[in-house]
Structures are given as structure tokens and as C-alpha cells.
Amino acid sequence: MPAKDLLKPASRLLITEFAKRGVALKPTISYQLLAAAYGFWSHESIAQYGVPFEPFNEQYVNGAKPYFQLGMLRARISSLLGVDAEESKFLTLLVRDLLTYHYPLRVQALRILFDDAFTHSREMIFKILSAEGNGPTSLASAEIMAKRLPELPASTLAGHLRLMRNQLVDVGRGVRTVAEFISSAPTWIWCYPSAFMNEAIPSLADVGFHTWQPSDDWVPGGVNPRTEIGVGFVLLQHRSDSESPISYTVVSGVYSLNSTTSTPAWSDVKAIGDIRREVSGFRKRTLPELLGHPVERLPLVKLCPKCGDLYAAGAANLISCSCPKG
Numbered sequence: 437m438p439a440k441d442l443l444k445p446a447s448r449l450l451i452t453e454f455a456k457r458g459v460a461l462k463p464t465i466s467y468q469l470l471a472a473a474y475g476f477w478s479h480e481s482i483a484q485y486g487v488p489f490e491p492f493n494e495q496y497v498n499g500a501k502p503y504f505q506l507g508m509l510r511a512r513i514s515s516l517l518g519v520d521a522e523e524s525k526f527l528t529l530l531v532r533d534l535l536t537y538h539y540p541l542r543v544q545a546l547r548i549l550f551d552d553a554f555t556h557s558r559e560m561i562f563k564i565l566s567a568e569g570n571g572p573t574s575l576a577s578a579e580i581m582a583k584r585l586p587e588l589p590a591s592t593l594a595g596h597l598r599l600m601r602n603q604l605v606d607v608g609r610g611v612r613t614v615a616e617f618i619s620s621a622p623t624w625i626w627c628y629p630s631a632f633m634n635e636a637i638p639s640l641a642d643v644g645f646h647t648w649q650p651s652d653d654w655v656p657g658g659v660n661p662r663t664e665i666g667v668g669f670v671l672l673q674h675r676s677d678s679e680s681p682i683s684y685t686v687v688s689g690v691y692s693l694n695s696t697t698s699t700p701a702w703s704d705v706k707a708i709g710d711i712r713r714e715v716s717g718f719r720k721r722t723l724p725e726l727l728g729h730p731v732e733r734l735p736l737v738k739l740c741p742k743c744g745d746l747y748a749a750g751a752a753n754l755i756s757c758s759c760p761k762g
């Protein structure tokens with residue numbers, strides 16, 4: 437979804453909520469405050485860099501958390517609205533809460549890291565995103581760009597898919613390689629899937645720690661958080677399943693940082709199989725609802741007969757094989 441379609445409702449929300457507080461907010465100013473919340477000096481710079489945004493799933497805090505630049509937001513609120521220090525502090529936290537709980541929105545950092553479209557602006561955008569630092573955790577993507585974490589074994593979706601091919605995955609019908617999984621039935625690929633597809637969460641991981649050694653702190657769910665980063669896509673196949681009319685096998689991929697050695701290094705990409713049952717339930721959206729179109733309209737992953745690489749049919753801009761272009 438284009439950034440402007442996601443930012444427009446956010447702008448409206450800010451205007452409504454500021455009005456409840458007796459603060460009149462012009463639409464143009466609301467966009468400047470949204471930009472500042474994520475560290476951008478102006479809304480125009482978001483458009484100039486083509487910064488992508490995505491809704492995030494607040495149930496999965498690790499790696500899904502938006503990173504706000506509260507110092508910058510507060511300064512912009514003070515100067516653009518002419519309110520006193522106390523009020524600008526209040527409004528800053530109001531914006532943060534609105535964009536975390538009411539209309540969860542974050543910059544789509546994985547896309548900026550992996551997509552060729554950001555080759556020239558990538559460094560600048562990540563500098564902006566991590567300008568204020570964010571406590572003990574940050575985005576793994578930003579840490580890689582800042583060279584505080586090692587480079588990943590691959591830097592594009594096609595590269596990740598190539599590395600995943602020979603990895604084993606358990607899809608509930610025995611263990612096989614990802615390549616065998618793909619050749620067993622039509623396989624769709626969803627690049628940068630919705631964070632509201634729970635089965636895609638490993639592929640969307642983007643969490644780094646400023647200290648490489650993960651903390652022993654107890655965290656909700658009892659899982660010790662790790663530095664990990666997802667491949668940014670999932671593979672999908674229909675399952676013929678007697679329990680549910682429509683179900684899919686979902687394969688995601690994630691790298692985790694091995695920090696036990698003196699030189700931390702990324703693991704091999706790990707392929708994770710999951711089953712998605714399309715039961716409509718309270719607050720759970722179906723895949724076509726999340727996609728905005730039928731699953732069958734996603735690109736199919738195919739094997740190039742010439743070079744033997746995998747590619748996404750009809751989406752060569754995202755995943756192409758190594759045949760010469762043109």
C-alpha cells in the first residue's frame with residue numbers, strides 16, 4: 437500500500453485527537469508531525485525518499501515495534517504549534533500512543549534493506565531511523581547498516597530464496613528441502629507480507645540488540661529475545677486438509693545471530709513451516725482480506741529452465757533468476 441494511503445488515516449486520527457485536547461491541527465501540519473515521529477524533517481522528505489510504511493501487529497512486539505524519534509517530534513510540536521513545554525511533552529506521547537495502539541504504523545525497514553529501489557537512499561534513511569537510538573533494542577536492519585551487526589549472507593529477496601532452497605523444512609508431512617517443497621505443488625510467494633498473518637512473523641523479524649549478548653530478562657511469553665532478521669517473504673501452498681475447507685502451508689525464513697563466539701555471525705537461514713487455516717474468527721482476517729485480492733493472484737515461484745534459479749513469475753522486479761536481463 438502506498439505510504440500516502442497509510443499516512444492519510446493517521447493524519448486524520450491526529451487531527452481528531454488533538455481537537456479533543458483543544459488543539460487545532462491543520463492537515464499540512466499533521467503530516468509534518470507524522471514525519472517527525474519517525475525522524476524525518478519534513479513530510480516532503482518522506483515522499484522524496486519514497487519511504488514505505490506498513491501497519492504492524494502489536495501482539496508481536498519483538499521486531500514489530502515502531503521506532504519513534506520522540507525528541508524530534510517534541511521539538512517540531514513546540515515550533516509548529518507554539519505550545520509550552522508541558523503541552524508539547526503531552527502531545528508527543530499522545531502521538532506515540534496513537535501510532536502504537538490505535539493506528540499501529542511503522543517504517544517498512546526490511547524493504548528498505550533488501551529492495552534495489554533504495555540502493556541510493558538506504559544509508560540516509562537508516563541514519564534517520566536510528567538517529568536517536570532506541571534503548572537496549574533496535575532494528576537489526578539499522579544495526580547492519582550501521583555496521584554494528586555483520587552483513588547478512590544475502591542482501592536481496594532472490595539471494596535469501598537461493599539460500600533457503602537447500603534448507604530443510606518441516607511442513608507437517610515429513611521433513612524435506614524447500615526446493616522439494618516448491619516442486620511438489622504450485623507455490624505462491626508473498627513479498628513483504630502483512631504482519632497480521634501470524635504465520636509470517638518469522639519472515640518479518642527485525643530485532644537487534646545494542647549489546648550482542650541477549651539479556652536474561654524475563655519477557656512476556658517466556659521467550660528469550662534474540663537478534664534476528666527475517667527474509668521478507670513467505671511461500672504458500674494449498675493444503676488438502678479434511679479439518680478445514682481452506683488451509684495453506686506457509687514457509688518463512690529467518691536468520692539469527694550467533695553471539696556466543698567472539699566474532700558474532702549470522703546463522704544459516706532457517707526455514708520454518710507452519711499451517712494456516714482460513715477460519716473466519718473474531719478480529720482475524722483471511723488472506724484475501726489481508727492481500728486485497730485472491731491468494732491465487734500472488735506470483736508463483738518457478739524454476740528457470742535455463743539457469744536453474746528460482747524466480748517469481750510476473751514479479752521479476754522482486755525475485756528474478758540469474759539469466760541476463762533484457
Ligand SMILES: [Zn+2]
Pocket residue numbers: 740741742743744745757758759
Ligand atoms: Zn534463468
